[in-house]
Amino acid sequence: MEIKTRGNWSSQIGFVAAAAGSAIGLGNIWRFPYIVGRYGGAAFVLVYLAIIIFIGVPIMNSELLIGRKSERNAVGAFKVLAPGTPWFIVGAMGILAGFIILSYYSVVAGWAVAYIFKSGLYMAAGAEHANIFVGHITSTATPVIWHAIFMLMCIGIVAAGIEKGIEKYSKILMPMLVLILLVLIVRSVTLPGAGKGLAFYLKPDFSKLSAEGILAALGQAFFTLSLGMGCMIVYGSYLRKKEDIPINSYYIAGADTLIAFLAGFAIFPAVFAFGLEPGAGPGLTFITLPAVFAAMGPVGHFFGILFFFLLTIAALTSAISLLEVVSAYFIDEAKWNRKKAVWIMGIIIFLLGVPSSLGQGVWSGVKIIGGRDILDSLDFLANNALLPLGGFLLCIFIGWFWGTTKAIEEANIGAKSIKLGTTYSFLIKYVIPIAIFIVFLSSVGVF
Ligand code: PHE
Numbered sequence: 001m002e003i004k005t006r007g008n009w010s011s012q013i014g015f016v017a018a019a020a021g022s023a024i025g026l027g028n029i030w031r032f033p034y035i036v037g038r039y040g041g042a043a044f045v046l047v048y049l050a051i052i053i054f055i056g057v058p059i060m061n062s063e064l065l066i067g068r069k070s071e072r073n074a075v076g077a078f079k080v081l082a083p084g085t086p087w088f089i090v091g092a093m094g095i096l097a098g099f100i101i102l103s104y105y106s107v108v109a110g111w112a113v114a115y116i117f118k119s120g121l122y123m124a125a126g127a128e129h130a131n132i133f134v135g136h137i138t139s140t141a142t143p144v145i146w147h148a149i150f151m152l153m154c155i156g157i158v159a160a161g162i163e164k165g166i167e168k169y170s171k172i173l174m175p176m177l178v179l180i181l182l183v184l185i186v187r188s189v190t191l192p193g194a195g196k197g198l199a200f201y202l203k204p205d206f207s208k209l210s211a212e213g214i215l216a217a218l219g220q221a222f223f224t225l226s227l228g229m230g231c232m233i234v235y236g237s238y239l240r241k242k243e244d245i246p247i248n249s250y251y252i253a254g255a256d257t258l259i260a261f262l263a264g265f266a267i268f269p270a271v272f273a274f275g276l277e278p279g280a281g282p283g284l285t286f287i288t289l290p291a292v293f294a295a296m297g298p299v300g301h302f303f304g305i306l307f308f309f310l311l312t313i314a315a316l317t318s319a320i321s322l323l324e325v326v327s328a329y330f331i332d333e334a335k336w337n338r339k340k341a342v343w344i345m346g347i348i349i350f351l352l353g354v355p356s357s358l359g360q361g362v363w364s365g366v367k368i369i370g371g372r373d374i375l376d377s378l379d380f381l382a383n384n385a386l387l388p389l390g391g392f393l394l395c396i397f398i399g400w401f402w403g404t405t406k407a408i409e410e411a412n413i414g415a416k417s418i419k420l421g422t423t424y425s426f427l428i429k430y431v432i433p434i435a436i437f438i439v440f441l442s443s444v445g446v447f
Contacts, residue, residue: 007162014167021170023256025318027224032260033267037278040208048217060249065411067236073328074230094230097386102322103352109315110146119304122290138361155346180310194269201268211442219383228387399429
């Protein structure tokens with residue numbers, strides 16, 4: 001019998017719900033559509049898909065197997081597998097990325113929570129949806145309060161632990177999310193004028209695809225699958241040996257991709273039906289969908305509440321995984337108890353997020369990376385630099401240091417249908433690091 005003092009997922013379903021819950025989040029419903037809009041629709045989507053299959057899935061396998069093998073947090077995992085080497089820095093970078101991402105993630109999630117309660121406002125708005133949204137996020141105290149409320153929910157769940165917190169809530173919340181999304185799609189694609197949105201989303205035009213677009217697709221793939229920062233290492237560390245890592249990686253990536261696609265079907269037809277701008281940026285979801293709800297008449301009110309509730313759920317199951325990565329480090333390495341680690345880190349992350357919120361309003365003059373405001377800059381830094389770099393280093397670690405033979409051996413314990421083999425090691429050793437490297441070079445203008 002396996003005796004463990006460490007928390008464990010109680011079932012495969014519970015693990016998949018939690019890992020898919022981590023993957024499916026604002027990245028799918030809020031970020032994916034506006035990135036697709038910005039970088040030219042269907043051509044971007046195709047590149048993104050290829051990246052998910054050839055880069056995302058192998059890295060998902062890699063993180064899970066490293067976690068299960070070492071049974072440690074992101075930093076500890078490298079210390080166990082490569083003692084006395086500086087490889088743990090890769091894990092440390094991941095934890096740093098966790099702080100950064102959750103700080104602004106919870107600000108956006110706070111907007112979603114607020115919008116559950118603001119439906120009265122946007123239902124009565126006529127064509128003023130953009131103004132209402134901007135009014136909300138540019139005010140000073142209100143969004144910070146919603147950001148705090150969201151962080152409190154997150155802290156509550158993570159403090160309750162793996163099985164009784166993260167797993168239990170993910171199993172209830174994820175199926176609800178899928179149902180609500182389906183209902184919204186039906187409404188959106190049947191709006192008059194929806195066809196143009198579908199064409200934009202589904203008809204590829206490769207002339208619109210830039211090097212920056214490909215980097216964005218890479219960054220989005222990492223972000224949406226929660227890769228490159230140790231999240232799946234931590235979730236893998238709670239995984240039992242009998243669980244099937246290769247098939248679960250497909251389930252998680254498949255579910256994530258499906259939801260991102262569906263989100264596009266809910267959003268683009270509506271964007272075009274209302275004559276809005278598909279590349280409108282971070283506000284897209286918060287401006288277009290309320291317009292759809294208002295157009296539905298009185299039932300729209302109900303759908304509005306439902307949708308922002310859904311967005312909150314999706315954000316919550318992802319945010320808890322980010323908080324778990326950061327907390328697990330202090331639980332394992334500093335031997336803090338779970339409650340202490342979660343509360344202290346939760347509060348620090350909340351405070352770190354305040355500038356991102358103020359950057360929409362009173363601090364909107366502060367521009368950091370390439371004219372981006374604070375929130376957008378952090379998002380850019382994390383997704384386009386830290387996560388791909390984390391993924392790159394992880395491949396170098398497995399491919400050239402620790403060895404793909406050991407990796408394959410670990411992943412195949414419990415693997416029933418698909419097993420990792422030479423394709424996996426070829427991708428990890430050569431294809432992925434080279435691809436990430438080239439994308440980097442071309443996006444900084446080397447060629
Ligand atoms: N995957 C989450 C989303 O798509 C975000 C996330 C990134 C969560 C990194 C954990 C780690 O919203």
